[in-house]
Amino acid sequence: MELKFGNHRSKDLQNDWNEYWEGNFVxxxxxxxxxxxxxxxxxxxxxxxxxxxxxxxxxxNNTY
Structure with a gap:
């Protein structure tokens, strides 16, 4: 939900989500x-x- 609303606590993950879109995540x-x-x-x-x-x-590599 945080990713969909654009306010996830991990800025790197949020940036990847915004760039690659929901369909590219599992x-x-x-x-x-x-x-x-x-x-x-x-x-x-x-x-x-x-x-x-x-x-x-x-x-x-734990970056999140």
């Missing part, structure tokens, strides 16, 4: 974290760890 769920009601989990930390793992696994 968004996929690569992994999911399961919610655990029994433990006190910091999901912000867990998501950052998962992101780092995926970036390394996919050999992505």
């Amino acid at each position: 968004f996929e769920v690569l992994s999911e974290l399961e919610k655990n009601e029994k433990e006190n989990i910091n999901y912000d930390v867990e998501l950052n760890i998962l992101q780092d793992m995926l970036i390394e696994e996919l050999n992505i």
Whole structure:
């Protein structure tokens, strides 16, 4: 939604979106974290760890 309205927090991604248009992007769920009601989990930390793992696994230059 942020990209469509032109106000995404990543200026580089927004610029690419504006230049190449929506049809040239693919968004996929690569992994999911399961919610655990029994433990006190910091999901912000867990998501950052998962992101780092995926970036390394996919050999992505993390500029966003």
